[in-house]
Amino acid sequence: MRGEPDPAIAGGRAKKGGHEGEWNSVPGPLSALAQSKALSPKLSARSVPSLKQIASFVLMLVLAGWAFHERPDLAGYTLGFLFWFGFFLIVLWRYCFVVAGLFHRFREKPARLPSDVPVVQWPVYSVLIALRDEAAMMPQLAACLRGLDWPADKLEVILLVEADDDATRDAALKAPFPLGTLVLTVPPGKPLTKPRALNYGLAHATGTYVTIYDAEDRPHSGQLKAAYATFLSAPADVLCLQAPLTATNGAAGWVAAQWALEYAVHFNLYLPALAGWGHPIMLGGTSNHFRRADLIAFGGWDAWNVTEDADLGLRAARLGGRTMTISPPTLETAPETLPVWFKQRTRWIKGYIQTWLVCMRNPFRLLRELGLSAWISLQMTLGASILSALLYGPTTVFILVALAFPGDLVDPYSFALFGFGWACSTLGDVLAPGRWRFSRLLATLSRPLYWPLQTLAAFAALYGLAVRPYFWAKTPHQPE
Numbered sequence: 001m002r003g004e005p006d007p008a009i010a011g012g013r014a015k016k017g018g019h020e021g022e023w024n025s026v027p028g029p030l031s032a033l034a035q036s037k038a039l040s041p042k043l044s045a046r047s048v049p050s051l052k053q054i055a056s057f058v059l060m061l062v063l064a065g066w067a068f069h070e071r072p073d074l075a076g077y078t079l080g081f082l083f084w085f086g087f088f089l090i091v092l093w094r095y096c097f098v099v100a101g102l103f104h105r106f107r108e109k110p111a112r113l114p115s116d117v118p119v120v121q122w123p124v125y126s127v128l129i130a131l132r133d134e135a136a137m138m139p140q141l142a143a144c145l146r147g148l149d150w151p152a153d154k155l156e157v158i159l160l161v162e163a164d165d166d167a168t169r170d171a172a173l174k175a176p177f178p179l180g181t182l183v184l185t186v187p188p189g190k191p192l193t194k195p196r197a198l199n200y201g202l203a204h205a206t207g208t209y210v211t212i213y214d215a216e217d218r219p220h221s222g223q224l225k226a227a228y229a230t231f232l233s234a235p236a237d238v239l240c241l242q243a244p245l246t247a248t249n250g251a252a253g254w255v256a257a258q259w260a261l262e263y264a265v266h267f268n269l270y271l272p273a274l275a276g277w278g279h280p281i282m283l284g285g286t287s288n289h290f291r292r293a294d295l296i297a298f299g300g301w302d303a304w305n306v307t308e309d310a311d312l313g314l315r316a317a318r319l320g321g322r323t324m325t326i327s328p329p330t331l332e333t334a335p336e337t338l339p340v341w342f343k344q345r346t347r348w349i350k351g352y353i354q355t356w357l358v359c360m361r362n363p364f365r366l367l368r369e370l371g372l373s374a375w376i377s378l379q380m381t382l383g384a385s386i387l388s389a390l391l392y393g394p395t396t397v398f399i400l401v402a403l404a405f406p407g408d409l410v411d412p413y414s415f416a417l418f419g420f421g422w423a424c425s426t427l428g429d430v431l432a433p434g435r436w437r438f439s440r441l442l443a444t445l446s447r448p449l450y451w452p453l454q455t456l457a458a459f460a461a462l463y464g465l466a467v468r469p470y471f472w473a474k475t476p477h478q479p480e
Contacts, residue, residue, distance in 0.1 A: 042361060043315060045305040045354040048469070050361055084417050087391055090384040094270065095424035101269030102431050104276045110327055111229040119151055125224050126156040126207030126292065130197040132474060134215035135171035140479040141215055142175040149221045156207050157181040160197040163188045191470040194285075195301030195308035202292070202300050211289045213330070216477040219243070219287060220328035227289040230326055239294045239321030240313065242275075243287035244268055247334035248480065250439055255341050257443035258450045259334035264432035272325045279377040280317035280370065282310035282355075282385075287330040294321070304470055305358075307351025314359060314378065318369045333480060342457055343473040349389055349454075349461035354469070356382050386458070393455025395421075396448045422448055 041047065049057070067075040127145065134141075145157055157178055161169045163185050172183050184204060186197045198212065209228065213219060220226075220243075227241050244267035250260030267284065274281050288309065298319050301308040313323055335341040359366055359378065367375045399418050429444040443450075464471065 039299040039302055043299065043358060044302050045311065045351075045358050045469075046302075048354050048357040050357070053357060053361070083391065083395075084414055086387060087395055087421060088417050090380070090388050090391075091421040091424050093380045093384065095428065097273040098265060098269045098424075098428040098431065100276070101271075101273035104272045105268070105433075108272070108327065110226060111233045113225065113229045114232065117232075122151060122154050122228070123208035124154050124156055124206060125150055125228070126158060126205035126210045127213060128158050128160065128198055128201040128205065128210060129213050129215065130160045130194045130201070131168050131172070131215055132162050132165055133168060134477065135167040137215040137477050137479060138168070138171040138175035141213075141217070142177045144218045145181075145213075146176070146178055147221050148178075148219065148224055150224045152179055155180075155224075156205065158201045158205060159183045160186050160201045162186050162192070162197070191303055191472070193303055193306065193308070193470060193472045195305065196303035198308070199300045199303060202295065205292060207292055209289060210292045210295055212286050214286045214332070216333055216480075217286055218331040218480070220330065223287070223326070223328040223330065224289075226326045226328045230324060231289075231291065234324060235322075237320060237322050238324050239290065239298070239316045239319075240281075240283065240323040241289040242267075242271060242281065242283055242313075242323055242325050243289070244271075244325070244327070244329045245284050245287060246329045246331050246434075248331050249333050249336065250434075250443075251437055252334070252336045252439075254439075254443065254446070255338055256334040256336045257439040258447075259341065260434075261429055261432065261440060261443045263332075263334070264434045265428045267325075267329075268433050269428065269431060274377070274381070275323055275325045277377075278322055278374070280374055280381070281313045281323040282307075282352075282382060283313035283323065285309040286332075288313075289326075302358075305351055305354050306347050306470065306472055307355060310352060310382065311355045311358065314355060314382065317374065317378075318359075318366065320369075331480075333477065335475065338453075340475060342453070342460070344475050345454065345457040346460045346464060347473045349386065349458050350464050350469070352382060352386050353461060353465055356386060389454045389458035389461075391455075392451035393453070393458075396451045399448075418448075 064075070067078075129141070145155075148155065155178055157180070159172050159177070159181065161172065161183060169183060169185065182204070184201065186200050189196070202210065209224075209231070211224065211227065223243055227243070230241055231238070245263055246267070247256065247260035247263045250257045271281055285307070286309075294316075298312075298315055298321075302311050302315075305311045316323065335344055359382070366378075370378065395418060399415065402415070425447050426444055429440075429447065434440070
């Protein structure tokens with residue numbers, strides 16, 4: 001019946017052999033997965049940084065302190081050179097792939113379903129949606145899922161609600177979700193994160209394919225069909241597909257405009273280029289598609305990583321898989337206020353640091369798994385995302401101070417490098433698809449003023465990693 005899940009499963013209860021019982025654990029081969037223990041400790045962020053990484057960091061600080069004590073002039077020059085050289089490499093790398101992404105868009109030919117695959121033979125598609133404090137979003141989410149172009153009897157929607165979130169559960173049960181939607185209560189436990197809930201949902205999913213959506217998502221009606229067609233035509237080593245995320249409220253303010261522009265460049269230019277070259281990709285937190293068997297084989301999500309999407313994409317690459325992109329987008333809303341943006345970006349950077357530390361527990365093993373080019377690419381994507389957040393803010397501040405108080409603080413070469421970085425960033429913003437309006441033009445021209453905010457979020461992420469490594473900062477949502 002539409003809008004009301006099977007009472008044998010709603011609320012976290014399931015029928016087993018004709019009798020009802022609590023899903024405190026999941027029987028069978030998925031029990032370890034449901035308890036977030038499917039991953040080897042070496043692949044999980046549960047214990048990062050490692051003792052070796054802490055010792056290495058302390059040693060670097062000691063050596064740097066010794067160098068500044070013994071030769072402050074040489075140490076200062078070396079630090080300045082590394083600072084600007086790192087800035088240059090990050091900008092150049094991203095610029096090359098943004099331009100490559102533009103050519104990829106022109107060459108891209110969407111896959112189409114073969115005419116000899118009748119609808120009755122289409123597989124079951126499982127849609128997992130982790131929810132917390134999202135009661136207001138249930139009517140919109142239900143309408144969006146009803147609009148998916150997929151046979152109703154082949155669509156398995158699983159809503160995952162935390163045990164203490166009665167308001168969202170009640171709203172989900174009342175909303176007109178597709179027929180057969182399941183509302184599962186995630187058993188209480190730690191950590192209280194989205195990936196833990198997704199693992200619980202994966203243990204109950206029965207579909208051949210699985211995708212992830214968030215409460216505020218408005219996926220294109222043909223996205224599941226496009227993913228299915230791509231999986232049918234793609235090589236066997238393609239383990240994941242990523243759909244582009246598009247922020248629709250870029251005109252709501254400066255913060256929202258910056259976010260929307262980032263999304264336009266990242267999902268429509270940068271990621272397609274990385275995918276085209278077969279490089280590792282940090283997945284977006286939603287609208288990624290998998291074969292369920294593959295997802296289980298590489299361990300599901302790491303419940304202890306607050307950017308489980310980035311971790312999963314890189315783990316798939318380490319196991320010899322590739323990620324491709326598809327074109328039907330998912331519409332989202334960008335944060336419109338600085339406090340909301342700050343919490344979201346802090347969590348992202350904290351998760352990136354967690355993921356990088358997991359990958360770099362054994363750099364030589366990682367090199368063997370990925371190969372040299374992919375290993376370098378990982379450092380220039382994941383590593384550079386962390387480093388750039390730390391570098392861009394000080395860079396902008398140095399330049400602004402030097403402009404306000406001319407002197408010897410910043411030399412001409414540094415000005416030139418900063419100008420090169422701004423120009424490359426502007427070019428990416430111009431090439432990204434999307435409607436041009438005043439808010440986007442202002443965001444493009446004022447991009448350097450956005451960079452210091454990234455640095456503040458990066459330092460907050462470092463602090464959070466030290467004191468609350470698994471805390472999940474929830475982003476509030478409102479219906480469009």
